[in-house]
Amino acid sequence: MRSHAAAALFPPAVALALSLVLSLVLALPFAPPARANSILSIGGLGEPQLEEAARLRALGGAGAAEHGPRDISLVNPASLADVDRILLQVTVLPALRRISSPTSSEGAHETTFPSARGIIALPGRIVLGGSYVAGTDAEFTVIRDENQGAPSTLRVDGSGGLNFLRVSLARRIVPTLRLGVDWEVIAGSYHETWRRTFSDSGLAVARDTLDVKYPKKGRFRFGAQLVKDAWSLGAVYEMSQGLPIEQRSSTSGASEIFTGQRLTIPTGFAVGASAPLRGRLRAVAQYRRANWSRSSLQSNLVDFRPLQRFSFGVERARAPVAAVSFWRRIPLRIGAYALQWPDLLPRSGAADLSGGSVAVNERALTLGAGLVTKDQGGGLDLSLELGTRGDKSDLGVSEKFARLGISFLVSDDTWKGSFHR
Amino acid sequence: MRLNPVFLVALSVLSALPLVGCSRKAEQLVGAGRFSRGPGGLGTTVRIAPTADRDTYVEPGTADFDSILLVGTSGLFEAHTFLSVVKWTLPDTTLPGFAAQTISLELPRNLTLGFDPTTVNLSLASAAWDTTNVAWPGPAAGAQLGSAVDDRAAASFSLPLAPGSFPQVVQWAHNPTSIPGFTLQAPPVQALAAYVAGGAKFRIRYSHTVSGAPVVDSVDTRVTQDFYLHSPLSPAPSGVDTALAWGGLYKTGLALHFPVDSVPAGVSVDEATLVLRLLPGTAVPDSADVNARVEVRAGTAGWNEAITEQSSLTPGSAVLASGRLLVLYSSTSRSLALKLPGSLMRQWASMPAVNGGILVTLVNRENLTKIFQVGARESATPTELHVTYTQLPPVRF
Numbered sequence: 160m161r162s163h164a165a166a167a168l169f170p171p172a173v174a175l176a177l178s179l180v181l182s183l184v185l186a187l188p189f190a191p192p193a194r195a196n197s198i199l200s201i202g203g204l205g206e207p208q209l210e211e212a213a214r215l216r217a218l219g220g221a222g223a224a225e226h227g228p229r230d231i232s233l234v235n236p237a238s239l240a241d242v243d244r245i246l247l248q249v250t251v252l253p254a255l256r257r258i259s260s261p262t263s264s265e266g267a268h269e270t271t272f273p274s275a276r277g278i279i280a281l282p283g284r285i286v287l288g289g290s291y292v293a294g295t296d297a298e299f300t301v302i303r304d305e306n307q308g309a310p311s312t313l314r315v316d317g318s319g320g321l322n323f324l325r326v327s328l329a330r331r332i333v334p335t336l337r338l339g340v341d342w343e344v345i346a347g348s349y350h351e352t353w354r355r356t357f358s359d360s361g362l363a364v365a366r367d368t369l370d371v372k373y374p375k376k377g378r379f380r381f382g383a384q385l386v387k388d389a390w391s392l393g394a395v396y397e398m399s400q401g402l403p404i405e406q407r408s409s410t411s412g413a414s415e416i417f418t419g420q421r422l423t424i425p426t427g428f429a430v431g432a433s434a435p436l437r438g439r440l441r442a443v444a445q446y447r448r449a450n451w452s453r454s455s456l457q458s459n460l461v462d463f464r465p466l467q468r469f470s471f472g473v474e475r476a477r478a479p480v481a482a483v484s485f486w487r488r489i490p491l492r493i494g495a496y497a498l499q500w501p502d503l504l505p506r507s508g509a510a511d512l513s514g515g516s517v518a519v520n521e522r523a524l525t526l527g528a529g530l531v532t533k534d535q536g537g538g539l540d541l542s543l544e545l546g547t548r549g550d551k552s553d554l555g556v557s558e559k560f561a562r563l564g565i566s567f568l569v570s571d572d573t574w575k576g577s578f579h580r
Numbered sequence: 581m582r583l584n585p586v587f588l589v590a591l592s593v594l595s596a597l598p599l600v601g602c603s604r605k606a607e608q609l610v611g612a613g614r615f616s617r618g619p620g621g622l623g624t625t626v627r628i629a630p631t632a633d634r635d636t637y638v639e640p641g642t643a644d645f646d647s648i649l650l651v652g653t654s655g656l657f658e659a660h661t662f663l664s665v666v667k668w669t670l671p672d673t674t675l676p677g678f679a680a681q682t683i684s685l686e687l688p689r690n691l692t693l694g695f696d697p698t699t700v701n702l703s704l705a706s707a708a709w710d711t712t713n714v715a716w717p718g719p720a721a722g723a724q725l726g727s728a729v730d731d732r733a734a735a736s737f738s739l740p741l742a743p744g745s746f747p748q749v750v751q752w753a754h755n756p757t758s759i760p761g762f763t764l765q766a767p768p769v770q771a772l773a774a775y776v777a778g779g780a781k782f783r784i785r786y787s788h789t790v791s792g793a794p795v796v797d798s799v800d801t802r803v804t805q806d807f808y809l810h811s812p813l814s815p816a817p818s819g820v821d822t823a824l825a826w827g828g829l830y831k832t833g834l835a836l837h838f839p840v841d842s843v844p845a846g847v848s849v850d851e852a853t854l855v856l857r858l859l860p861g862t863a864v865p866d867s868a869d870v871n872a873r874v875e876v877r878a879g880t881a882g883w884n885e886a887i888t889e890q891s892s893l894t895p896g897s898a899v900l901a902s903g904r905l906l907v908l909y910s911s912t913s914r915s916l917a918l919k920l921p922g923s924l925m926r927q928w929a930s931m932p933a934v935n936g937g938i939l940v941t942l943v944n945r946e947n948l949t950k951i952f953q954v955g956a957r958e959s960a961t962p963t964e965l966h967v968t969y970t971q972l973p974p975v976r977f
Contacts, residue, residue, distance in 0.1 A: 232655075258612050305622055308970070357850065367970075367972055408975070415972055460617065510616045556611040563780075
């Protein structure tokens with residue numbers, strides 16, 4: 160009864176938003192630092208992140224052809240074109256990992272925030288969006304004994320990675336064509352704290368830092384969608400951007416700065432399709448590529464190949480509201496993806512690339528479901544990703560992971576009809 | 581739309597779970613071997629232990645404005661104390677039956693040294709002094725005002741002025757600048773006497789009558805400036821001594837210079853420890869040194885081993901490192917180890933020209949006569965500087 164009273168006081172979507180905010184506020188004081196994400200993030204640019212919300216994560220990340228009032232994708236800006244209200248979307252990603260070497264294994268768990276997004280429908284059929292997108296995640300912690308000179312135990316905590324701050328514009332040009340553009344600022348940095356403790360108590364604990372920074376520069380991403388009945392095709396093109404990087408090693412009272420290297424965020428593209436199968440079933444597929452190469456960053460510690468992600472998924476859409484069965488009203492999703500990391504890392508035991516490089520390949524099966532509010536504006540989506548990456552023979556380690564994606568989508572239903580088409 | 585309360589609760593719980601429930605537990609050991617940053621590894625920790633390439637011992641100067649006043653001799657050490665009064669306090673001479681009785685200089689004894697009776701003379705100084713440059717032997721003794729044997733027995737020593745000095749004091753009170761000051765000196769070969777600085781005062785005892793009965797009373801005049809001058813450091817360091825005299829009545833400090841040019845500029849300094857080794861047979865720190873502290877200051881000027889005064893190093897005012905003598909001392913190795921700031925090592929390494937060495941001094945000593953003999957670079961147990969450093973983190977890319 161109390162909730163009915165609350166519902167009477169607030170519009171449903173506002174109550175939903177308040178509930179979410181309240182939960183976050185209550186939880187934040189107890190929250191540990193969110194960290195991630197792969198032992199393979201120790202070098203290179205870090206673990207490539209899939210920015211999509213849980214609904215599309217459950218479909219293997221195939222979002223280039225998604226469209227609809229709430230079926231938005233972070234890959235294709237054109238997917239916003241049908242949004243007719245205010246949408247807020249946040250995704251959190253708790254993960255469990257099992258890291259194995261030829262001799263031992265170890266567990267880890269962490270939580271990441273791959274994306275957050277706000278969208279508003281403007282007059283003139285224009286949709287404006289703003290989002291935070293995680294590009295790569297370079298969180299790691301290693302503890303290792305060192306014996307070069309005085310014996311010590313070295314703990315290195317790494318953080319940072321590539322991030323993007325994105326502004327999106329989209330518009331449905333004609334009923335079958337949607338166009339969108341992103342202007343994204345390439346942000347982020349890499350930070351490492353080195354804490355060296357010596358077995359000789361006469362030696363002070365050394366705390367040094369390593370920072371990798373680059374100027375924040377923007378680039379464009381262009382997207383388009385062709386929609387015919389239940390069929391849709393989507394495509395995205397990303398422009399490149401060059402970033403001079405500065406690496407600074409510091410300790411109390413001293414620092415060394417290394418410049419002259421240039422990180423080039425390469426061009427890329429994604430193409431995807433959504434096709435009806437039968438009844439409420441549809442299939443989605445996507446190929447995404449970023450043209451990383453040796454010229455993207457000259458380094459003896461990491462080489463690059465094109466990032467490629469192959470995504471596929473099948474969705475059983477929710478039945479009409481009138482359907483009697485609760486489970487029939489739950490959408491079900493299943494998918495898979497194969498990801499080729501762009502980073503080519505030194506072989507196991509090698510100090511650099513002089514002995515050759517090893518690629519990191521990642522594969523995962525994905526599952527998901529969701530709930531939608533009755534106004535179909537907001538909802539909760541869940542995804543589960545079960546996958547592996549790395550290999551013990553060449554990289555020296557492999558990882559198995561399970562990731563639970565949780566996305567909240569909140570809309571302002573009262574906006575509808577008051578300020579747009 | 582009507583929100584299902586179950587849905588709201590589920591949302592709340594699910595939104596909180598990722599934040600509260602998933603504490604960080606990172607991989608730490610498995611896969612740590614993948615952490616590689618080039619052929620240089622993750623940084624080598626290097627330890628060097630240079631001995632001093634210059635060392636000697638130096639005194640602060642012959643004027644001492646510290647908390648003690650010395651008079652007399654101890655071996656080759658000789659000290660004179662100087663006093664001055666800015667304003668005198670006189671008794672009310674209009675009191676009924678007023679009669680000046682005695683005038684004395686009251687000196688609180690410092691009984692931590694100077695245990696033998698000694699004769700102390702109070703005289704007018706023959707000339708005024710400038711405290712910014714006064715040095716041994718200072719103004720000579722002029723007219724003697726009084727003399728007494730200090731038996732070194734009680735907390736206070738009273739040195740009476742000659743009878744009939746009251747008219748003189750009245751004159752000094754009316755014109756304080758008419759006299760340059762006072763000096764306390766001992767006849768030759770008299771033992772050393774020590775007093776507490778800041779506590780000396782002239783006392784005028786007088787009598788007067790109250791209701792027909794005699795009453796004895798007194799007024800005190802505080803000595804406003806006191807210090808002592810001592811003879812120059814003797815024997816003076818030769819530059820090739822095997823022992824460095826540290827402490828003693830001359831309050832000598834150690835002037836040390838270490839070459840640390842081999843330390844790269846961009847390193848993390850894990851250790852910079854000064855190791856002073858006491859020579860066999862020398863005094864060692866004990867319970868009497870419980871309050872003694874070691875202080876290190878950086879020298880800011882070039883110097884050679886012929887210097888005898890600390891001013892030749894132009895030591896900085898900032899204490900770079902300090903510690904309690906007893907804590908720093910290891911009876912096992914008969915050495916003292918004191919941590920120096922790593923920033924000093926980096927400064928010396930990056931700019932050898934500013935390496936003016938260090939001055940190591942002892943302060944707050946109870947026993948000023950105790951001398952620690954520290955091994956010089958010419959000895960078998962020279963002073964060392966242990967420096968350990970590690971290269972900065974190598975680059976990520």
